[in-house]
Amino acid sequence: MGYDELVKGRIYLGGAADAQEVVDNENIDIVYDVRVNSVQDAEVPACPIVHAAIVEQHLADSIEAGATSIKEAYESGKNIFIHCGSGNGRASVMATAALLELGLANDLESAEQMVKEVRQSANIRPNMREALEKLYK
Numbered sequence: 001m002g003y004d005e006l007v008k009g010r011i012y013l014g015g016a017a018d019a020q021e022v023v024d025n026e027n028i029d030i031v032y033d034v035r036v037n038s039v040q041d042a043e044v045p046a047c048p049i050v051h052a053a054i055v056e057q058h059l060a061d062s063i064e065a066g067a068t069s070i071k072e073a074y075e076s077g078k079n080i081f082i083h084c085g086s087g088n089g090r091a092s093v094m095a096t097a098a099l100l101e102l103g104l105a106n107d108l109e110s111a112e113q114m115v116k117e118v119r120q121s122a123n124i125r126p127n128m129r130e131a132l133e134k135l136y137k
Contacts, residue, residue, distance in 0.1 A: 002014050003015075006118055012079075015091070018081075019081065029078035030049075031049045033049055082094050088123050099114055
């Protein structure tokens with residue numbers, strides 16, 4: 001299993017290669033692909049995929065848009081899988097933002113810590129952290 005459970009039974013994160021496994025095993029209703037260059041051709045059959053790319057030119061805006069969409073899906077009862085290529089970079093950034101949008105973390109540091117507790121390989125690059133700080137400090 002290459003994916004991790006972020007919010008018990010509701011939100012998972014990992015890499016693109018984990019998508020089919022998590023959909024099969026965890027009753028996922030919607031997949032958020034945060035890669036810039038999404039490859040959606042039949043990666044996850046029978047599951048809606050939202051391309052919520054975190055793009056370098058508009059980091060804060062793209063993170064905010066994706067996190068808001070995840071919040072709406074979560075509040076409507078959907079089980080969610082967030083992925084990027086490896087599940088360590090952009091997926092970790094979006095997972096951190098989602099925790100803050102949902103009020104499941106009090107501040108950026110605790111949200112980032114929650115992500116790292118479930119996914120030790122999580123890596124938020126400095127430019128992504130700056131965008132998160134702009135949104136959530």
